Amino acid sequence: MRRLVLASVLTLAGCGGLRDMFTAHSDAVAVVGGRDLTAERVSELFVGSRGLAVQSEVMTRFSHLWVNYLLFADRVLAGDSLIDSAAVLAANWPAVHQILISRFHDQVVGERTSLDSAGVDSAYGAGEYRLIRHILLRADTGMSATQIDTKRRQAERLRAQAAAGGWDRANQSNEDPNAKAQSGTVGVIGRGETVQPFDAAAFALQPGEVGPLTETPFGFHVIRRPALEEIRAQFREGVEQRLVARLDSTFLAELPKRLNLKVRSGAAATVREVARDPMGSRQSQRVLASFDGGKFTAGDLARWFDLLPPQAAQQIPTATDDDLRNFVQALARNAMLLAETRTAGVELTSEEFGRLRADLSMQVLALKTALRLDSLSAEDTASGRSRKELAAARVDAYLTRIAADPQTLVPVSGPLADYLREAASWRVHAAGVQRAFDMARAQRAALDSAAGRVAPEGRR
Numbered sequence: 296m297r298r299l300v301l302a303s304v305l306t307l308a309g310c311g312g313l314r315d316m317f318t319a320h321s322d323a324v325a326v327v328g329g330r331d332l333t334a335e336r337v338s339e340l341f342v343g344s345r346g347l348a349v350q351s352e353v354m355t356r357f358s359h360l361w362v363n364y365l366l367f368a369d370r371v372l373a374g375d376s377l378i379d380s381a382a383v384l385a386a387n388w389p390a391v392h393q394i395l396i397s398r399f400h401d402q403v404v405g406e407r408t409s410l411d412s413a414g415v416d417s418a419y420g421a422g423e424y425r426l427i428r429h430i431l432l433r434a435d436t437g438m439s440a441t442q443i444d445t446k447r448r449q450a451e452r453l454r455a456q457a458a459a460g461g462w463d464r465a466n467q468s469n470e471d472p473n474a475k476a477q478s479g480t481v482g483v484i485g486r487g488e489t490v491q492p493f494d495a496a497a498f499a500l501q502p503g504e505v506g507p508l509t510e511t512p513f514g515f516h517v518i519r520r521p522a523l524e525e526i527r528a529q530f531r532e533g534v535e536q537r538l539v540a541r542l543d544s545t546f547l548a549e550l551p552k553r554l555n556l557k558v559r560s561g562a563a564a565t566v567r568e569v570a571r572d573p574m575g576s577r578q579s580q581r582v583l584a585s586f587d588g589g590k591f592t593a594g595d596l597a598r599w600f601d602l603l604p605p606q607a608a609q610q611i612p613t614a615t616d617d618d619l620r621n622f623v624q625a626l627a628r629n630a631m632l633l634a635e636t637r638t639a640g641v642e643l644t645s646e647e648f649g650r651l652r653a654d655l656s657m658q659v660l661a662l663k664t665a666l667r668l669d670s671l672s673a674e675d676t677a678s679g680r681s682r683k684e685l686a687a688a689r690v691d692a693y694l695t696r697i698a699a700d701p702q703t704l705v706p707v708s709g710p711l712a713d714y715l716r717e718a719a720s721w722r723v724h725a726a727g728v729q730r731a732f733d734m735a736r737a738q739r740a741a742l743d744s745a746a747g748r749v750a751p752e753g754r755r
Contacts (some may be wrong), residue, residue, distance in 0.1 A: 383655055
């Protein structure tokens, strides 16, 4: 038991929370290269702001902003353009991953899912997939029996018109707007993918045939299976998409076994820790999953939080361990795919790299402009202050503007921030954030009391 307790303490100390409790960092909210953002300064900015809520999580994000801006300013004032090859690849890693995996995907499935003319003929004749057109007249349980009967009679007339060769004219009454815009086309479907009456009617049709009027919970359908010569290109595209989806599913299902993916036993608990503090976990090397040729770490997961929809993080506290293990496996699959691209020799083209560099250049320019790093005066440069002092002054001035008007905030993207932090000395102290929060809350309460008002809940 004593050994277990000791291991737990060491684990907590490793993530910084416990260590902060036993060190004298209560006056420093954050530190970068020997320069402090003090709790007093953060408190002052929040108390004087009408747009920043006095909340510890907001102060934590604000402190990380200071770190990001200061690291950025240091690099710029040192003459770093931040658009060299390493920066471009690191600051654009989500886009790089997408490009490389997409090209690898094309290599894997491209030739295997391309249908020649004979293949299209064969697929159409087999009937496993069918391109179907329909005309819908909506009818539901909210209508009276008389209204439904009127719809049925109208649908019968449209069916007779369509069967007599007037499909396009009948389609003008189609109440399915998406299908109507495409001559009634619902796309290529497989058996069992639509509601049962529609499915049975669609797969009973011969080429060129208009089926009997079909009723579903959506209303009344006039259904037609066009002859192949009418829709060859559409049918080919739809079937190829189905073949791609089938191969994708098979490839992804086999990938974890082929690369010996192993999700660590404590992965679920680690996911919950990362969800509570994504920013503080970004440098973590704790392994969540391993596979032949690579691994997926808590830091990797933290960086993914920038890209995941907000509801994903909200669901984590109540998710089961099995759900979280599957979550890790799904994200690790991206890392495995990237490893596969390297094995296959897939690389960015010069045009793709150029576009990524241009995107980063625009981001760098926006940040330089916001921080006014491109307008150092002669007085600034002649003052004798070091580059580090000038950087800190510019960042502090910008934070003052953000506190006055949060709409002026130009964030450092997560990937660029990670790149800036990799080789730098920095830290955000939980104890310092707590002290800033306590100071700001006390000062705000005193101001509100002096003014004879009660602070809103969000300001407490």
